[in-house]
Amino acid sequence: MKNIGLAIFVMLLLAGCENNKNLKNSINESQISQSDIENFQNLVGDTVLFTVDQSGLRPDAISILNAQVNWLKEKKFLPITVEGHADEQGTREYNLALGARRATAVREFLLTRGIEKDRISIVTYGKERPLRVCSNEECWSKNRRAVTVVGQKIVE
Amino acid sequence: MVKQFFNRFIKLSSFISIIVVVKFTFVIAQNNEAPKLDMTVNRGVIKPISLAIPSFIKESGANSIISRELAKVISNNLDSTGLFRSIPQAAYVSTPLSFNTPVQFSDWSIINADVLVLGAVGLKPDGRLEVKFRLWDIAQQKEIGKGKKYFTNSESWRRISHKISDTIYTRVTGEGAYFDSRVVFVSETGPKDNRTKRLAVMDQDGANFKLLKHPPSLVIAPRFAPSSNKIIFTGYETGRPRVYLMDLSSEAITALPELEGMSFAPRFSMDGTKIVLSITQNGNTDIFINSLDTGIKKRLTTNSAIDTAPSFSPDGNSIVFESDRGGGQQLYIISTKGGEAKRISFGKGRYATPVWSPRGDLIAFTKIKEGKFHIGVMRVDGTKERLLTTSFLDEGPAWAPNGRVLMFFRETPGKAGAPSIYSIDISGRNLRKIKTSSFASDPNWSRILN
Numbered sequence: 001m002k003n004i005g006l007a008i009f010v011m012l013l014l015a016g017c018e019n020n021k022n023l024k025n026s027i028n029e030s031q032i033s034q035s036d037i038e039n040f041q042n043l044v045g046d047t048v049l050f051t052v053d054q055s056g057l058r059p060d061a062i063s064i065l066n067a068q069v070n071w072l073k074e075k076k077f078l079p080i081t082v083e084g085h086a087d088e089q090g091t092r093e094y095n096l097a098l099g100a101r102r103a104t105a106v107r108e109f110l111l112t113r114g115i116e117k118d119r120i121s122i123v124t125y126g127k128e129r130p131l132r133v134c135s136n137e138e139c140w141s142k143n144r145r146a147v148t149v150v151g152q153k154i155v156e
Numbered sequence: 157m158v159k160q161f162f163n164r165f166i167k168l169s170s171f172i173s174i175i176v177v178v179k180f181t182f183v184i185a186q187n188n189e190a191p192k193l194d195m196t197v198n199r200g201v202i203k204p205i206s207l208a209i210p211s212f213i214k215e216s217g218a219n220s221i222i223s224r225e226l227a228k229v230i231s232n233n234l235d236s237t238g239l240f241r242s243i244p245q246a247a248y249v250s251t252p253l254s255f256n257t258p259v260q261f262s263d264w265s266i267i268n269a270d271v272l273v274l275g276a277v278g279l280k281p282d283g284r285l286e287v288k289f290r291l292w293d294i295a296q297q298k299e300i301g302k303g304k305k306y307f308t309n310s311e312s313w314r315r316i317s318h319k320i321s322d323t324i325y326t327r328v329t330g331e332g333a334y335f336d337s338r339v340v341f342v343s344e345t346g347p348k349d350n351r352t353k354r355l356a357v358m359d360q361d362g363a364n365f366k367l368l369k370h371p372p373s374l375v376i377a378p379r380f381a382p383s384s385n386k387i388i389f390t391g392y393e394t395g396r397p398r399v400y401l402m403d404l405s406s407e408a409i410t411a412l413p414e415l416e417g418m419s420f421a422p423r424f425s426m427d428g429t430k431i432v433l434s435i436t437q438n439g440n441t442d443i444f445i446n447s448l449d450t451g452i453k454k455r456l457t458t459n460s461a462i463d464t465a466p467s468f469s470p471d472g473n474s475i476v477f478e479s480d481r482g483g484g485q486q487l488y489i490i491s492t493k494g495g496e497a498k499r500i501s502f503g504k505g506r507y508a509t510p511v512w513s514p515r516g517d518l519i520a521f522t523k524i525k526e527g528k529f530h531i532g533v534m535r536v537d538g539t540k541e542r543l544l545t546t547s548f549l550d551e552g553p554a555w556a557p558n559g560r561v562l563m564f565f566r567e568t569p570g571k572a573g574a575p576s577i578y579s580i581d582i583s584g585r586n587l588r589k590i591k592t593s594s595f596a597s598d599p600n601w602s603r604i605l606n
Binding site for chain 2: 055081088089090091092093094096097098100101103104105107108121122123124125128129130131132133134135154155
């Protein structure tokens, strides 16, 4: 079972990295099953949303992050990467910095709730990876997000 | 000799048409005062200078395609400025048959040509092209400047066209050259939620498009080194944004050393010895300068705000950057020695991506106001702000080598939204889309090539 889980994870990792052979070397591989990932995404919630140009955690974000904390405490040693994103309404460089602020806000929250520092890495994508593609508030509100990706950590 | 012509022409243009001015200015343009930027350039309607460029005369074995294309690239370049308009060759009443035959001025004045470009191309026994040209003022029946001659291998004929274009543009307008230059940018393909971004270079007119080799991970905002043989860019090869150098001849990539955290928004100093960039540590983004020769990294800002998008002044003594330390994004200037940053933008809205003109007189920027994006310019002290464009998303101005023209990218909204590169004169006139074979963003203009 363990080996199958690992194999699935590595496959997911490779698929996620889109042929980037260098990226896999820089990420700690860890054991997690497909169903664990789906549970985390669908039942716990891997994404928190932000207000325009803000990186403060809203009440809806905090309740999702509390659920993430509980789940992460059960999966001891499982590394995570928090991705910070912005909507398309800002300039590229500013949005990279804003995404970093958002990812950092989530990391700080997880740290204060007792998740170990060396399990968490952060990355900003700015406006480079929109989830939704319409150009109005309905999509923008979904793109201003921080996503907790479980099972991988970028080596710093 | 005629450099002052253009400035006078601009000053007079609100009142008199160009034709009249051309007739007088070549006479009065005898003084040698240095050309200077006249900010009234955006006012009034300018009638373009009427230009005749016959196909280059074929000498000793040159082929007729090159003789036609040399003239075509030059007329495209000059027409693209909005300051010239080529007369269609079909309207010519005569065809020059020899480079040295005296010009029949009446043949060109009858079709209202102000300026005639007479060129010839020949093939030397060693395989090189010999290209020469002379520039004539039809009204005055005089040559403008001296004729020039170039030798090149036959693959480089486009560059000769650009060099001749630069000479004509400079002699007639008094402004610096910019046609013999390249643009590095990001070529984008695929749907909006799954874009593939590749570094690419092209000539300033969109010709000679070439994708650069690099890992398939995300790349952002390439910028030329002053020597134009290197670029610096932000890449995600390690999974996080990090600054890389690429040598353009070998396409070899090296990571900039000594960067902890996430690094992005790099630009070279004008002498090529330093790089200014943003580094994010613990969620806070500040400005740093990396010396390429010594490897020493110097922190310029320590503010808890977002400090990013830095750009060197031409003299290397100052950095302009954007910061939200005052609440919203505004522009600031700080000495490269450090110290207090001085705010220069005070208008309503958010100011971003400042870029110092190579002439040192202006700063171009992106402005976001009431849901619209603009490209604008202001003086270095923040005065005389002028917005040149407006759209759903205009971003990332880049200066032409002569500081007269900007490129930027414009992104259309919605699911099918995608970026294209545009250019605009700093007068606010002559908005043009640069033709590219893919979506294109993040343009950066080289200096004039050597």
